[in-house]
Amino acid sequence: MFGTRTGARAALLALPLAIAGVLGGTVPAQAAASAHDTKPASLTCQGKGIDPAAQVHYRTETFIKASLRTIWNLQTDVEAWPSWQNPVIPITMKRLDPGPLRKHSQFQWTIPVPPGTPFPPGDVVITSTVRQLQSGKCIRWTGPLDGPGGMHIDGIHVWNFVKVPGGVIVRTEESHTGPQVDKDVPTSTEMLGQGLEIWLKDLKTAAEAGPCR
Secondary structure, three states, X not given: OOOOHHHHHHHHHOOOOOOOOOOOOOEEHHHHHHHOOOXXXXXXXXXXXXXXXXXXXXXXXXXXXXXXXXXXHHXXXXXXHHHHXXXXXXXXXXXXXXXOOOOOOEEEEEEEOOOXXXXXXXXXXXXXXXXXXXXXXXXXXXXXXXXXXXXXXXXXXXXXXXXXXXXXXXXXXXXXXXXXXXXXXXXXXXXXXXXXXXXXXXXXXXXXXXXXX
16 A cells, blocks of 8 residues: 555546555556557547547556456446545545436545645545446546645546456556646656556456456
8 A cells, every 4th residue: 555655646646546555467558558669549438538638648457357247337336436446545436416327427536635745735626527438338537636726637537348258358548637747747647557557456356356247
């Protein structure tokens, strides 16, 4: 579990806020692409992807040995995320509309600014809106992050789910724009990557421990 300033910064810079655990079990697609001098095409959901102009973006994937239904249910039950994700600092999550997650659904994260960061104390609020969703295949949402001291980050997050023999390949890609991240692109990208890697690790752990139906 991250107990350092790096982990706390990851909590603020990564919109997913899956910010605990030890990295492992996934291979960053960006690193793999660099090794082969190729760049994978951006992920999309119903033809829409991340912000192509964003300086800060990250893509990764993992194989999960579980049913697509189990993985999909975990990922779309947003209010239950805190039960299987392991944040360093407490977050609250609530749906802003009833029923199954669908296009135009909204959910809101609230997270206190952790100590040891260069940001003013207070709460960070992220309001995510589902823009595209194809059941069992993909989800794309956008979400502004607003916090104390004029903090503002715009995020776009895409998820793809591909059923393969023995399980599912889950791919995710996210972009961030805003003055707080653009002023230090390498660090912001690293922190975003940590958040996404941890999210995938937690999703893999939860799905593989759950029912395969």
